[in-house]
Amino acid sequence: MAMTALRREGRRFLLSPIPPNPSTAARSTMLSESTAYEMRWFLIVSLGDDLISGEVPKSNIHRKNHGRSRRSFVFVCSFFVNAGDLSLLGIRSISTQVVRNRMKSVKNIQKITKAMKMVAASKLRAVQLRTENSRGLWQPFTALLGDTPSVDVKKNVIVTITSDKGLCGGINSTSVKISKSLYKLTSGPEKETKYVLLGEKGKVQMVRDSKNSIEMTITEVQKNPVNYTQVSVLADDILKNVEYDALRIIFNKFHSVVSFIPTISTILSPEVVERESESGGKLGDLDSYEIEGGETKAEVLQNLAEFQFSCVLYNAVLENACSELGARMSAMDSSSRNAGEMLDRLTLTYNRTRQASITTELIEIISGASALTG
């Protein structure tokens, strides 16, 4: 029965099409409109052919009401109509399958982004506590040695702290942007500026245009929870391998869950500190401190400079981790919201398509019935 229907439809297709009857129910979307029209005239023509070939009306009604044959008509029509569509495989309705697949994937994405937001929120709580506690480490240093980004030195090393993982909003891009502008600011005749990059994301962005100024890259810092020992070993490695007059650390300071401020911390090498404090420059009152023990001022300054770098780097890594988690929370939140909106729109389209196909079928049946009885 299906095969005869197929053959019949093949003949019908070669004829010129009868202009479609514009009496239609509500059809809103373009897709359902065009396909519904084409389906309708195919079916009407096919039913008309049944009449022409002289089949008994009883068998026609029988065939019309039989679910299987009705399906075969619809199957064939959608074969011809939606040429590039999934409905080649005999799916009943007009392309609600496409919309349904989309809806399923968008819903999954929404679930994933919601879960990521929860994870980031829970991690943030723990790291935030440690960050606030670590702020006390470098404050005495700034009180003593000062934080003077405007100091003019020959060898600058820019330490940029970024994250290893993505999906955290724009914080890595802002850090890289500031590093690049700082590079331009501190470069000049006889001056030398180099990058030390922490984190995969910063490396990827810098490699594109500043390959030759990169001194070192460090990744996989966040594998274990951040602790001071790790950061101090890292600081040690950096100090041993680069020559510097001033180290500038760029990170995102964590103010609140929605606000992260890019910050630059400057650490001067002991020689520069010496120079600045002597000439009555920025660190003039360093000499007013008494030094106990058998160490000279230079010795003390060197120890202090190393320790200052380690402490400031520790705080910077923690603050950046906090900012990364906060940024990830808000990014995932906005993407879940977008996914929800997309899902609403898709549901509307799906319902419209579904209703249009049901309406089409009803019209075919009714017009076929009226063609028989009328």
Add this chain to the structure above:
Amino acid sequence: MASAVAGSSAAVPFWRAAGMTYITYSNVCASLVRGCLKEPYKSEAATREKVHFAISKWANGKPEKPTIRSDSPEE
């Protein structure tokens, strides 16, 4: 830097003469202190000593093979 200081004044501390920085020195002292703790605080403190990162130096715009410093706690 260390030699200049030694020439001008009192002896350099032993660790500076051995090539350690102040950071390394303080880390060693810290792990000694952590070793003096009793259980269970000792194992808690041991988690604070884990080090892991991969560092790679760049030469002429090309990275060299990264060395992974994933050793056990710094000693």
